[in-house]
Amino acid sequence: MQKSLSIYNFQQNETIASIGSSSGVWEIWFASQVEDLTFYLQDVDVQNCNQAEINEGVKYFEKLVGKKNTGKFIPIIGTQSATNLPKNTFDKVLIINSLHEFETPKIILHDIQKILKSNGKLFIEEQTAKFSGEIHEGCGKQLFTENELIEILANCGFQVIETYFKDNGVIVFKIISSL
């Protein structure tokens, strides 16, 4: 998490969307490290992505870190074809361990073009496949190879400007719109 925090380089008062955030464990921790962040926590799963679950997470990290969390957290339920997030709003959009679970990643990536501010950044943190067709042990879904992911992004008008390598084949892609 610490390495991801330094890559995402959040600034005070930024507005960030996390797509496929579940109950926002990562994002709540990020907001315990940087003041006054606003996170739209988005998922298709209402059982985990809801205000009660988020409030529990905030309480947990406030106790762990020993200070009040100044973040604002807004749960948003999307569908497999729409994020339901507001347009032209976000300084940063995160997709953490989730892209390979999206049924139609290209549709969601086109949607992300509309919700990012003009100078906004997209970050995708994904375990990548060692060979094409590799299945993720945890969820049984197919992982992307690094090249497959870069190609999908290019087809959706995105350009990878930096890649960061974490443990176990996890890569963080820093991305801008090329439209």
Ligand SMILES: C[S@@+](CC[C@H](N)C(=O)[O-])C[C@H]1O[C@@H](n2cnc3c(N)ncnc32)[C@H](O)[C@@H]1O
């Ligand atoms: C492996 S979990 C990752 C959760 C969290 N980001 C983390 O790293 O702990 C993947 C999440 O993606 C969500 N998901 C699947 N398809 C989605 C879609 N089209 N849009 C948004 N979220 C989706 C799932 O409901 C699930 O919560």
